[in-house]
Amino acid sequence: MSPIKKMTLAAGVAAAALTGAGMAQAEGETYILVSHAPDSDSWWNTIKNAIALAGEQMDVEVEYRNPPTGDLADMARIIEQAAASGPDGIITTLSDYDVLSGPIRSAVDSGVDVIIMNSGTPEQAREVGALMYVGQPEYDAGLAAGQRAAADGVESFLCVNHYISSPSSTERCQGFADGLGVELGDQMIDSGQDPAEIKNRVLAYLSSNPDTDAVLTLGPTSADPTILALEENGMAGDIYFGTFDLGAQIVEGIKAGTINWGIDQQPFLQAYLPVVVMTNYHRYGVLPGNNINSGPGFVTADALEMVEKFAGEYR
Known part of the structure; x- marks a missing residue:
């Protein structure tokens, strides 16, 4: 069985254990992931794959948004627009605290739950009122x-x-x-x-x-x-x-x-885990007590087989 199929099976088993009947309690939650990445940065394809898989497994709608040129002022506006659209939650990077903390706090104050992923720090995530941080300091x-x-x-x-x-x-x-x-x-x-x-x-x-x-x-x-x-x-x-x-x-x-x-830094986990965590939080009120460090891990020539197979897709 492939690692991705194993991950899918594990997620299904975990969901079944929580609900007692698989995904019968799904409510069609909507989450928006906002990144700081420009369109030209292919590294973020792994993030897109992760939220697509998590959305399918958890039976939620997940949308990816980003500033096309990587402009952070544009990203701040995207966060504001995302919050105004009334999603159940926003998952966002915090690549510049000075520029982005205001819009993120406003989203939280409006009743939108937020998880910080990829950039920023656990301390900054707490300061803006986010549920938690998933990423690599x-x-x-x-x-x-x-x-x-x-x-x-x-x-x-x-x-x-x-x-x-x-x-x-x-x-x-x-x-x-x-x-x-x-x-x-x-x-x-x-x-x-x-x-x-x-x-x-x-x-x-x-x-x-x-x-x-x-x-x-x-x-x-x-x-x-x-x-x-x-x-x-x-x-x-x-x-x-x-x-x-x-x-x-x-x-x-x-x-x-x-x-x-x-x-x-395992970007797949940075996007996949927030969707799973936020969904379980909204459905069952459960939330991990600690932030999640997805990295760093060092990949060298003697550990390349699976990395090479999934590089740019899930690794």
């Missing part, structure tokens, strides 16, 4: 990555930040620097999101800083062009390379020895 993940790299002898690095307007992205780079015990300084670059521009900026930085020990990317958007840059300048496989998140090219890079490890 970004600074902590960066710190763990930096400590791992330090143990491998890394002393300097380039952090390729493709979403520098989001404070949570910078937290990854800062955590990595702190894990190494060095100043972040100009070791973080604003790469933008255009693949050709990312590649050129990585090449330029490494040309100007040839003694750089390592490269850290923050997801497929920056990792994929960085792989091409290292292949072009002959550093692929020679420079230490770690990345956040997974994707098809990242998995191939790990297999080839170009990438040392990828941090798996």
Whole structure:
């Protein structure tokens, strides 16, 4: 039996145990997931797959909304519009507390239940009145990555930040620097999101800083062009390379020895679990007592079989 079929069966058994008659008590709840991701970021396809499966299993309506260009002011408006439409709940990222906390608090005050996923912190989730937080604390993940790299002898690095307007992205780079015990300084670059521009900026930085020990990317958007840059300048496989998140090219890079490890924050769980938790909360009044950390987990070449099979889909 495949892992996805097993997950479906397990969810059905759990639901049956709660209701005594499967999904007979389903009430057609409606949930809206709002992310900060631009349309161009394929990493979020896993999130979309997760809410689709959770919606099917729990017999609820789940909709995905996002700002097409990743503009956070636009995201704030989307949260306001989502709350005004009267859903049973909103699941949202909290990538910039200053911009998004107001609309989220207003949604909570209007009677809409909220779960924070992916970005932000458990503390910030409590401050805005959310039910809970499901995700990977970004600074902590960066710190763990930096400590791992330090143990491998890394002393300097380039952090390729493709979403520098989001404070949570910078937290990854800062955590990595702190894990190494060095100043972040100009070791973080604003790469933008255009693949050709990312590649050129990585090449330029490494040309100007040839003694750089390592490269850290923050997801497929920056990792994929960085792989091409290292292949072009002959550093692929020679420079230490770690990345956040997974994707098809990242998995191939790990297999080839170009990438040392990828941090798996398990985005499937970040979207799937809030739908399940919120549905059970609304139907039966049950809610986990703690926040859920979905990561970090380090994926290396010796643990790729299932990751490779589901990369970009459920991993």
